[in-house]
Amino acid sequence: MRIVASGRMDRSFSSPLPLDSGLPPAVLLRRAHGFKLDMCHALERIADNLPDNIDRVECLRIANILAPSIRQIHVCEENDIFTAYAAALAVSADADMETLRRLKAEHVEDQCFADEVTETLLGIGHGRAIDNAEAVGFMLRGFFETMRRHVAFERAHILPVLDR
Numbered sequence: 660m661r662i663v664a665s666g667r668m669d670r671s672f673s674s675p676l677p678l679d680s681g682l683p684p685a686v687l688l689r690r691a692h693g694f695k696l697d698m699c700h701a702l703e704r705i706a707d708n709l710p711d712n713i714d715r716v717e718c719l720r721i722a723n724i725l726a727p728s729i730r731q732i733h734v735c736e737e738n739d740i741f742t743a744y745a746a747a748l749a750v751s752a753d754a755d756m757e758t759l760r761r762l763k764a765e766h767v768e769d770q771c772f773a774d775e776v777t778e779t780l781l782g783i784g785h786g787r788a789i790d791n792a793e794a795v796g797f798m799l800r801g802f803f804e805t806m807r808r809h810v811a812f813e814r815a816h817i818l819p820v821l822d823r
């Protein structure tokens with residue numbers, strides 16, 4: 660089940676990224692990162708093609724999967740992956756807990772940002788004129804660059820612990 664951009668529930672949704680519980684946390688995180696980086700690449704392509712070469716169908720495709728997928732990934736990370744990370748470290752040091760607090764805070768920011776990007780892509784996908792391509796590009800780049808930094812941090816600091 661997913662929550663579509665309109666906020667209603669859609670039970671026909673099948674996840675674009677199987678994040679089945681039961682898989683090793685490192686596998687889950689690599690899958691999550693792979694999906695996020697694919698999203699970043701797709702958003703970068705859209706940004707690069709502003710304003711005249713926009714693929715409106717691609718905008719709708721991304722708009723339909725972005726926010727629910729990011730939400731699903733964050734739930735998986737926080738429920739399964741971060742728990743495994745904390746257990747692997749037997750966390751007691753404040754610095755380690757601070758890392759998880761920071762990553763969770765970034766998840767909230769990314770989710771809000773994903774909702775804004777979704778609204779914009781839906782508008783473009785439905786044929787709305789792009790009045791300010793620079794602002795749209797700035798927003799898209801801000802989103803995927805932030806997400807890439809988050810992924811890079813988790814790769815550098817979370818994955819090595821899970822791989823031990």
Ligand SMILES: [Fe+2]
Binds near residue numbers: 736762766813
């Ligand atoms: Fe994350």
